Amino acid sequence: MxxxxxxxxxxxxxxxxxxxxxxxxxxxxxxxxxxxxxxxxxxxxxxxxxxxxxxxxxxxxxxxxxxxxxxxxxxxxxxxxxxxxxxxxxxxxxxxxxxxxxxxxxxxxxxxxxxxxxxxxxxxxxxxxxxxxxxxxxxxxxxxxxxxxxxxxxxxxxxxxxxxxxxxxxxxxxxxxxxxxxxxxxxxxxxxxxxxxxxxxxxxxxxxxxxxxxxxxxxxxxxxxxxxxxxxxxxxxxxxxxxxxxxxxxxxxxxxxxxxxxxxxxxxxxxxxxxxxxxxxxxxxxxxxxxxxxxxxxxxxxxxxxxxxxxxxxxxxxxxxxxxxxDEDPEAAEPDGAHELTDVHGEVDLKNVDFSYNKDVELIKNLNLNVKNGQRIAIVGPTGCGKSTVINLLMRFYDVDAGSISVDGYDIREVTRKSLRGNYGMVLQETWLKSGTIRDNIAYGRPDATDEEIVEAAKQSHAHSFIKRLPDGYNTYITEDGGNLSQGQKQLLCITRVMLDLPPMLILDEATSSIDTRTEIRIQRAFAKMMKGRTSFVVAHRLSTIKESDVILVMKDGHIIEQGNHETLLAKGGFYTNLYNSQFAR
Structure with a gap:
């Protein structure tokens, strides 16, 4: 033509x-x-x-x-x-x-x-x-x-x-x-x-x-x-x-x-x-x-x-x-009669999962993982190994190329995206705030939250003290980039947002990367309280933050090469031990 x-x-x-x-x-x-x-x-x-x-x-x-x-x-x-x-x-x-x-x-x-x-x-x-x-x-x-x-x-x-x-x-x-x-x-x-x-x-x-x-x-x-x-x-x-x-x-x-x-x-x-x-x-x-x-x-x-x-x-x-x-193709349509996830216990199962962003470059191959209700799963590994990709697949931002991911026995491709994502609370390394007041940003997922609930969530995340020092407190208006807030303060607000409406499953992707060590210790305590009884996936580079995890997955080149708790993996003297020693060895 x-x-x-x-x-x-x-x-x-x-x-x-x-x-x-x-x-x-x-x-x-x-x-x-x-x-x-x-x-x-x-x-x-x-x-x-x-x-x-x-x-x-x-x-x-x-x-x-x-x-x-x-x-x-x-x-x-x-x-x-x-x-x-x-x-x-x-x-x-x-x-x-x-x-x-x-x-x-x-x-x-x-x-x-x-x-x-x-x-x-x-x-x-x-x-x-x-x-x-x-x-x-x-x-x-x-x-x-x-x-x-x-x-x-x-x-x-x-x-x-x-x-x-x-x-x-x-x-x-x-x-x-x-x-x-x-x-x-x-x-x-x-x-x-x-x-x-x-x-x-x-x-x-x-x-x-x-x-x-x-x-x-x-x-x-x-x-x-x-x-x-x-x-x-x-x-x-x-x-x-x-x-x-x-x-x-x-x-x-x-x-x-x-x-x-x-x-x-x-x-x-x-x-x-x-x-x-x-x-x-x-x-x-x-x-x-x-x-x-x-x-x-x-x-x-x-x-x-x-x-x-x-x-x-x-x-x-x-x-x-x-x-x-x-005219661009939208997300794959949900099947007729797609299941609404309710009363989620938090059992997550990944079976023979394959995925690549570029079909010519293999990323995740034959990934298997079984997560019990309330378990705390940490994912560690070098940059580019597929840690954040697993999070994208769990939230169904991308669909698997092969295999399946299920929540409480339901294949996530057979449930509504809204109900799936509504059962995850996610704090990412990249902070996102919208134009509006501090109160609006905290209540983003729960617009009907009361002032008392918002303040209590801020106290749990240790954000209340810095919010009170702002010119108008919780009514302080910020722009979409967070205005004059520090990166750590913006991240505290993102954590508070999840604290306000705790779902049965959590995803924390480098959630404390921009917070000072002293505040991080307090946040970790708040996280421990928040994760109690909830299935949690924690992506971390600082291994000190995941010692208490029930299961630590060590990923490399899209594969889980080691699996166990902190003590077990250290005793093995393998890849995890080398990672840990690189951060804490004298």
Missing amino acids: SKDKGNKSVNKKTILRILKYIKRYRFLVVLSLICAAISVVLTLYAPIIMGHAVDRVVGPGKVDFTGLKGMLAKLVIVVVITAVAQWVMNVLNNMITYRVVNDVRTKAYEKLGSLPLSYVDSHTHGDIVSRIIADVDQFSDGLLMGFTQLFTGVMTIVGTLCFMLSINWIIAIVVVCITPVSLFVASFIAKRTYSMFRKQAEIKGELTSLVNEMVENQKVVTAFSMEDETCDRFQEVNGRLNVAGLQATFFSSITNPSTRFVNSLVYTGVGIIGAITAIKGFISVGQLTSFLSYANQYTKPFNEISGVVTELQNALASAARVFELI
């Missing part, structure tokens, strides 16, 4: 998708079209009135002032009604556009909630944000311009042609014969601008991703003195965007002057032929005046439509990127 055919296919599908969204507001579209028709008809009727007025000015001393007054009164009424119709039409067009855009953006945002984690992990976050924000905005601009100018432009062309035919069909045919040249020029250029605008939108997404990356990691960039390299990288991407933007703008900007040139030929042809016809007495001077006015109005929409077509190419390119996101 050629590139042009591919673009046509994408354009056709995108337009059909947009029409489906517009269909919901067809009543408003009909009203807008009625207003557009009224506006066009009255606008085209005005030259007839002016032509009649000219014919009443015969010569010095022979002016029909009574008739002129009637013509002027009629013209004023026509202008007022036209203005009102155009105003109502613009209001309706804005309502249609922004409602459609709201629907598209909402659909795209909702899709984020159903996308598999693998999609989010494999795409830059800035590009995803750019699709939902920048591309939808660009689509909005094109759609609004289409409603505002395309409908009225087409109606003006058709209406003007009808009025010209009613005055003199010969001159009207001359106009019709020259018109296709203008359409050909606009179509020729528009076809070649779509791929350019598409490329421009993609580079915008890349630039957004780069800026987002730099803002989020500014401390790291500064710490390594990489400001110059970062600027160079930005200049390179920005340079490509500049080139792509100039190409798209250059070719699209040719459309308007090209169509204006053709339209000037139309006006010239009408003027010459009309003058000859008027001299021979086939039409009056007033009719010629009307015809010249119509010729000008007839050609004007072609200039506007050419601009609209160019803008629509940009809008279609952006809309196609948004629809690509909306």
Whole structure:
């Protein structure tokens, strides 16, 4: 398939998708079209009135002032009604556009909630944000311009042609014969601008991703003195965007002057032929005046439509990127009659589990693990051995390639994700806080929690003391990155969040990595109390934090190479012993 055919296919599908969204507001579209028709008809009727007025000015001393007054009164009424119709039409067009855009953006945002984690992990976050924000905005601009100018432009062309035919069909045919040249020029250029605008939108997404990356990691960039390299990288991407933007703008900007040139030929042809016809007495001077006015109005929409077509190419390119996101395959659907996990005891069983992020690179192979109710399982091993991957599989962020994972005898692929994840409490090494008060962040999983319950959870996690020192205590407002809170304080809030609503199973992935040693000792005591009677999975690099675990799994290259409690593994003198001695040997 050629590139042009591919673009046509994408354009056709995108337009059909947009029409489906517009269909919901067809009543408003009909009203807008009625207003557009009224506006066009009255606008085209005005030259007839002016032509009649000219014919009443015969010569010095022979002016029909009574008739002129009637013509002027009629013209004023026509202008007022036209203005009102155009105003109502613009209001309706804005309502249609922004409602459609709201629907598209909402659909795209909702899709984020159903996308598999693998999609989010494999795409830059800035590009995803750019699709939902920048591309939808660009689509909005094109759609609004289409409603505002395309409908009225087409109606003006058709209406003007009808009025010209009613005055003199010969001159009207001359106009019709020259018109296709203008359409050909606009179509020729528009076809070649779509791929350019598409490329421009993609580079915008890349630039957004780069800026987002730099803002989020500014401390790291500064710490390594990489400001110059970062600027160079930005200049390179920005340079490509500049080139792509100039190409798209250059070719699209040719459309308007090209169509204006053709339209000037139309006006010239009408003027010459009309003058000859008027001299021979086939039409009056007033009719010629009307015809010249119509010729000008007839050609004007072609200039506007050419601009609209160019803008629509940009809008279609952006809309196609948004629809690509909306059309991404969601997480695997839950089976009919999926089981709701209730009254969970916490027995977890992994049987012959295989998993790899990249199917060409083997990660976890034939992993077997049986966890009894209330056991405390620690997972240790070198970086990249698969510790966090096991957590991803337990939470069903990813599905196993082979084998099975079950909770209380139920295969987790046969239960609802919501009930599965609702029975896990998870504290990760990477802290996440939302914009809002400290209270809002702690009660994120339990919005109905009372103030007493929130304070008690904060005391259990040893976060209460630092919260009370904040300007507004629990009502202190923080941004999504935690504001001026330290990394340790942010992690304490994440721990408090789980403390507030203790589920039957816990996952602690380096949960105390950002906390000082003294606070860590208190947190470990709180964790010990929290984990009592609950099945717990603890991923840790600091082996001092997992000595009390019932079972310690030592992983290497996706396999469990050793298994047992702390004393048993030390006695073996194997891989765990070497890890432990590397941290605590004198």
